[in-house]
Amino acid sequence: MAKAKGNLAIGQSGGPTVAINSSLCGVIQEALAHDEIGEIYGMFRGIQGLLSDQFIDLRRQSPDVIKGLRRTPSAALGTGRYKVTPRDHERILDVLKARNIRYVHYIGGNDSADTSLKLHKLAADAGYELHVIAVPKTVDNDLYGTDHCPGYPSAARFVATALRDTGRDTEAMGPASPVKILEIMGRNAGWLTAAAALAREEEGDPPHLVYVPERPVSVERLVDDVQRCYKEHEHVVIAMSEGAQEAPGKTLGEEYAPKEVDVFGHRMKGGVSDYVAALLRGRLGLKVRLDQPNYLQRSFMLCASPIDLEEAYRIGKKAVQEALTGRIEGMVTLTRDPGPEYHCSAGIASLEGIANREKKLPPGFMNEDGNWPTNAFLAYARPLLGEPWPPSSYVRLTKLFV
Amino acid sequence: MAKAKGNLAIGQSGGPTVAINSSLCGVIQEALAHDEIGEIYGMFRGIQGLLSDQFIDLRRQSPDVIKGLRRTPSAALGTGRYKVTPRDHERILDVLKARNIRYVHYIGGNDSADTSLKLHKLAADAGYELHVIAVPKTVDNDLYGTDHCPGYPSAARFVATALRDTGRDTEAMGPASPVKILEIMGRNAGWLTAAAALAREEEGDPPHLVYVPERPVSVERLVDDVQRCYKEHEHVVIAMSEGAQEAPGKTLGEEYAPKEVDVFGHRMKGGVSDYVAALLRGRLGLKVRLDQPNYLQRSFMLCASPIDLEEAYRIGKKAVQEALTGRIEGMVTLTRDPGPEYHCSAGIASLEGIANREKKLPPGFMNEDGNWPTNAFLAYARPLLGEPWPPSSYVRLTKLFV
Known part of the structure; x- marks a missing residue:
């Protein structure tokens, strides 16, 4: 790993779904394929794992376990609902620097997009090069910028x-x-x-x-x-x-x-x-x-949508790819292609337009x-x-x- | 149907399960195979259908629909929880005689076994030849005389x-x-x-x-x-x-x-x-x-046990076969065969030992x-x-x- 530019940290946050481990698998498998990425750290129980410097070594997991994540419900890293406050900023930067973490992927909903945006700003303000690409997940389907949220189709x-x-x-x-x-x-x-x-x-x-x-x-x-x-x-x-x-x-x-x-x-x-x-x-x-x-x-899990599991996997991979192109902040999105056959393409949007907003059912989706x-x-x-x-x-x- | 000895009435009672329509299918398909049986009447909403003379014609249903019952949850005839009282006895006999119903199959749990027993006694006292063979069903698994109740394995x-x-x-x-x-x-x-x-x-x-x-x-x-x-x-x-x-x-x-x-x-x-x-x-x-x-x-239905659906079907057929051998009262049972491989045989037991009892978990099935x-x-x-x-x-x- 001599070429490694830095290490990667991945976390899961908020309520589990049947598909977020599929996203986790996508992130890990993609990260393993790129020499620019050194260690692959799993935050234990979301951002709290970063704050407490508790990371699971994801490079040393067996390939079968990584693959099995694609059909395992819930959040394999553990999850949490901790809200980052200014008090935590110094600690976060300390851990990121001490671990040489240069890539952060946070899988979650609105609160997680907000956390990702905070991490991005924190690093930017400190002049620390950090690529923060969030991965959407929520059964509520209420994130902006994406056709739908992984987790929603299965729920x-x-x-x-x-x-x-x-x-x-x-x-x-x-x-x-x-x-x-x-x-x-x-x-x-x-x-x-x-x-x-x-x-x-x-x-x-x-x-x-x-x-x-x-x-x-x-x-x-x-x-x-x-x-x-x-x-x-x-x-x-x-x-x-x-x-x-x-x-x-x-x-x-x-x-x-x-x-x-x-x-x-x-x-x-x-x-x-x-x-x-x-x-x-x-x-x-x-x-x-x-x-x-x-x-x-x-x-x-028995009701998992095959499309959901596949898309969740795909956006996990896409998050790593985007970070490696040099993007320093964003959330992976799904955009529905035109045409009679269903297909979504993975894209990317700025966290600024997503965090702290809520996408509700538009009026045209309910009757009078x-x-x-x-x-x-x-x-x-x-x-x-x-x-x-x-x-x-x-x-x-x-x-x-x- | 010149040879027909009489008509058959089938009903479903109590809470639905994913497997009672499979039993219903077994009863209908077996009944269709025997010339001794004339009309096949479905009681609409259990014993109340008999009391109100509301019967669905099961001979005229499409074979695909009958077959489809094996994988359709709930109770296709409608169900109910009506408890027969002495006030109803005369009415019941009138309907049985007017319709020349000689075979009754009632699919249900404890209350249904009780209803079946009442029907048997009523007919016996009146000197009216009636074959009443109950078919067990309950997710509670609390019927006597059977290894387990269809519906329980799937629940x-x-x-x-x-x-x-x-x-x-x-x-x-x-x-x-x-x-x-x-x-x-x-x-x-x-x-x-x-x-x-x-x-x-x-x-x-x-x-x-x-x-x-x-x-x-x-x-x-x-x-x-x-x-x-x-x-x-x-x-x-x-x-x-x-x-x-x-x-x-x-x-x-x-x-x-x-x-x-x-x-x-x-x-x-x-x-x-x-x-x-x-x-x-x-x-x-x-x-x-x-x-x-x-x-x-x-x-x-997605959690239906394949064994449950199969056994429910088998005991439906068995109920008709028992009635045709001349048995005038009973409930079909499942008896587990000895040996390492799971297999249950369908048997028969008297309703007298089953109705109005409740089989609870034996002490040896829970720890100290x-x-x-x-x-x-x-x-x-x-x-x-x-x-x-x-x-x-x-x-x-x-x-x-x-």
């Missing part, structure tokens, strides 16, 4: 799969237990919730209603929606974002959220779905059931009533799930009564 | 898969968010919760603790267990039955269950997992997160401490998940710090 596939199956369950129960709410991640952005609509193959299939934070829906409107669907189908399946709102900035039922503390002094549980379930039971007298898969949405994604959204999201989708062909009996 | 596979993946997610979060509770179905029996232990491949893998209703655990013991695991691993993944107890007959934290009613007059949410989460936050000061996939456990299933349980449950299990090979980085 979307889990959500659509879960909705389809729990929808069949609810259909079978009929009027005996007619309302199902599937609670879906995304406190501020409805990308993942909207993906539930991909479960519908034929008119009348679940889901019947989809509510996202970007399109507030009044309590009256929500009750009317459910009542109408119940009359039509004798069961109602709702995809409900954990951040669904009744007015801009006002989460559904937030004034009814439990004010009591439990026996340990903590606020009692009660989110949007709990409120809506109570609302529908009270107003319509119907049994309402909840599925809250929570972290399964971002970790369920705010209860169903438009065809434009479906056309956007459908190819991301990859093939085979739907994963199998379900049947229904024809209702030939005798 | 167990979902639970083990979910635990494995959400366990990796928790491992990656480490001390930042170290405790995960996966809430698992089974209010009285711990079969499904115990299956979470199948996710562990190596010592130290999640889950770290498994709590079932049959083995009460004191609050102090539970807190100690979690603290010990946290010290050892920096994260703790718990498989928690929704019916876990702190003393025989006393659900964990039931005295703390919310007494308040919400704005609609309903009891506020708060089950075992909510209580334990609050307990651990309060006593250990650790972040605790919950996954509550609820009905996904019984409907997630009541927090981990024994090897005997693992040996029992492991083959039911079928191959390929685990569904893929995950890797871990070696912690070579530099």
